């Protein structure tokens with residue numbers, strides 16, 4: 291089968307590029323003595339998770355219990371849920387998973403910890419816990435080192451839980467690597483201080499999980515971190531490219547679409563809109579710029595300026611290309627993670643040959 295036998299819209303992954311991205315990240319982590327625990331929210335596919343594990347690091351990250359359930363069913367057995375697991379229903383599922391696999395959770399409240407501890411103690415399982423601190427993303431994580439130590443001491447006393455260390459997510463550092471030096475050094479100082487405070491109280495601090503794709507290759511600027519959780523690096527996307535975090539040669543994934551209408555002057559419509567690409571903006575343009583939703587790799591002068599649910603609106607006024615009905619286009623999406631979540635499968639190709647089909651089994655597993 292070749293890409294010409296595939297219907298559109300379809301996600302196409304250049305396997306050579308993805309394999310090189312996987313290897314490069316694993317080599318970096320080995321060189322700097324870091325554990326690599328890729329965030330699977332990007333690909334949501336046990337097939338890709340297994341390829342990541344084959345690079346020599348056994349664990350992955352999930353956001354939701356539902357994703358972890360699918361991964362465990364498919365033989366991925368070492369998972370950090372980097373998201374507070376709250377509520378009896380989820381906690382029961384979490385403890386069932388802990389009977390089958392190594393499961394850890396990052397959380398930032400006594401309430402979340404107590405909920406898990408109660409059920410874990412009742413079921414006779416032990417859940418590993420990382421106490422989470424906010425390092426500037428302002429999303430989750432307690433606000434100060436003192437509060438983190440207080441939380442960690444409480445977790446440490448709860449039956450059913452085993453405090454293992456610290457989690458954080460520097461997702462706000464979304465800019466070119468040279469500009470990350472100062473904030474990543476500051477993060478390293480914070481982590482070093484936190485670890486010393488934990489040690490002084492006899493708390494386990496040997497697992498420090500951080501990291502994102504933009505900061506991944508600079509993680510050694512934050513001494514004290516022991517693990518990174520990049521998600522997007524197997525594929526990269528237009529936002530990564532636009533922020534100078536990867537090169538075009540390192541972008542492994544595109545969406546293949548078909549031109550379905552050229553009836554309107556200087557416009558064309560392709561067969562993928564907001565149900566194919568997600569509406570995430572191109573971050574480097576800033577919030578005030580007119581939105582664009584992807585790069586047309588066949589001709590970057592074609593502007594993907596709008597979306598209906600099933601129409602991608604293309605502006606041809608700056609392009610010399612004369613698009614024809616039925617012509618296929620390759621689109622680099624703004625943000626790869628929500629794009630993948632909209633599709634049922636990805637096609638891995640070498641050249642034009644389709645060499646594997648990966649079901650996106652964790653798509654829509656939001657619970």
Ligand SMILES: Cc1ncc(COP(=O)(O)O)c(C=O)c1O
Nearest residue numbers: 329372459502503519520521522
């Ligand atoms: C908690 C957490 N860790 C790791 C990641 C992965 O980072 P990135 O998306 O930059 O690859 C994310 C992404 O949202 C995240 O939320």
